[in-house]
Amino acid sequence: AQTVTQSQPEMSVQEAETVTLSCTYDTSESDYYLFWYKQPPSRQMILVIRQEAYKQQNATENRFSVNFQKAAKSFSLKISDSQLGDAAMYFCAHMNYGGSQGNLIFGKGTKLSVKP
Amino acid sequence: NAGVMQNPRHLVRRRGQEARLRCSPMKGHSHVYWYRQLPEEGLKFMVYLQKENIIDESGMPKERFSAEFPKEGPSILRIQQVVRGDSAAYFCASSNAGGTEAFFGQGTRLTVV
Numbered sequence: 001a002q003t004v005t006q007s008q009p010e011m012s013v014q015e016a017e018t019v020t021l022s023c024t025y026d027t028s029e030s031d032y033y034l035f036w037y038k039q040p041p042s043r044q045m046i047l048v049i050r051q052e053a054y055k056q057q058n059a060t061e062n063r064f065s066v067n068f069q070k071a072a073k074s075f076s077l078k079i080s081d082s083q084l085g086d087a088a089m090y091f092c093a094h095m096n097y098g099g100s101q102g103n104l105i106f107g108k109g110t111k112l113s114v115k116p
Numbered sequence: 117n118a119g120v121m122q123n124p125r126h127l128v129r130r131r132g133q134e135a136r137l138r139c140s141p142m143k144g145h146s147h148v149y150w151y152r153q154l155p156e157e158g159l160k161f162m163v164y165l166q167k168e169n170i171i172d173e174s175g176m177p178k179e180r181f182s183a184e185f186p187k188e189g190p191s192i193l194r195i196q197q198v199v200r201g202d203s204a205a206y207f208c209a210s211s212n213a214g215g216t217e218a219f220f221g222q223g224t225r226l227t228v229v
Contacts, residue, residue, distance in 0.1 A: 004158075037220075043205060045159070045220035091158050103149065103172060104218070106158030 002027045004094050006107035013082045014115050020067075021077045021110045023092030031097035034068065034075045035104065039089040048090070051075065053097070079112075087114045118143065120210050120221035121190075128227045135195040135202070137224045141210030148191040149218060150183055153205040165191060198228045 003026045013019035025034070036048040051059045051068050058066050063083075067076045079086055089111050093104040121140040129135050141148050146167055151159040164172040165185035176183065180198075185191040195202055205225045209218035 043223045043225075045207065045209075045223075047217060047219075050217065093158075103161055103164055104151075104159070105161070108156070108158045 002029075002094050002096070002105045004092050004105050004107040006090075006092055006110050008110045009108070010111045010113070012113045012115060013079070013086075015082055015084060017082055018078060018080045019082055019112065021079075021090050021092075021112065023075045023077070023107060025073050025075065025092070025094045025105075027073070027094060027096070029096050033095045033097060034066075035093040035095070036064070036066070036075075036077045037091045037093060037106075038086075039091060039109070040087075045091075049077065082114050084114050084116060087112055120145075120208055120219050122206075122208050122221035122224050124224060125222065126225050126227070128229060129198050130229055131199060132197050135198050135226055137193040137195075137206050137208075137226070139191040139193070139208030139210075139221060141191070141208075142219055145210035145212050145219075147211045147213065147218075148185050149209045149211075150191075150193050151207040151209065153207060153223070155204075159207055162193075195226075198226075200228050202226060203228045 005024045032053045034051045038046045038048050049059050049061045049064050058068050063080045065078045089109045091109045092107040095104050123138050148165045150162040153159045162175040163183045180196045182194045205223045207223045209220045211218040
């Protein structure tokens with residue numbers, strides 16, 4: 001069974017600094033997708049970034065980038081130039097390729113605080 | 117283009133009552149997914165539906181929980197005879213047939229008293 005592990009329950013970063021959130025996963029599949037979602041206090045789940053496992057190049061979305069290490073089954077999220085609005089819960093998620101698109105396996109989340 | 121709409125946002129039920137949670141997918145989306153989020157936990161998959169069909173209900177509790185997505189109208193997650201342990205946030209997501217991204221609603225927070 002697929003599992004997703006986020007080993008950092010809480011993280012803190014100074015405004016304008018860089019922070020990295022860790023995620024490891026376990027799967028027997030070779031093709032899959034990985035995601036990072038942000039959940040602010042409003043509870044809305046917001047997709048931050050997505051990575052296809054067959055792509056070697058790490059995904060980037062503005063200040064957000066990932067370090068995808070397929071062999072190590074690691075998928076960390078780097079947030080550069082942190083802003084107060086980045087404070088939220090961050091969830092790493094996995095989805096099998098070809099499976100139902102919404103059948104995501106989530107980690108338990110990392111609570112990110114941003115200090116002014 | 118409205119996103120995924122869930123209502124109500126908050127629902128309070130007494131033990132033994134029924135809870136009905138509604139989800140209207142994004143326009144053009146025919147796939148709906150329900151998730152449950154317990155306090156301090158990530159979201160857990162419950163069920164995947166297409167119009168008038170349950171595709172995958174592997175995450176649904178065997179008793180008291182049911183879901184439907186009729187030809188017309190929203191998807192409904194129904195919890196009968198609620199217990200305190202059902203207290204959680206319930207999220208709905210939708211996608212189109214060929215997409216690789218599911219869009220989430222804001223969730224319904226169910227409190228059982």
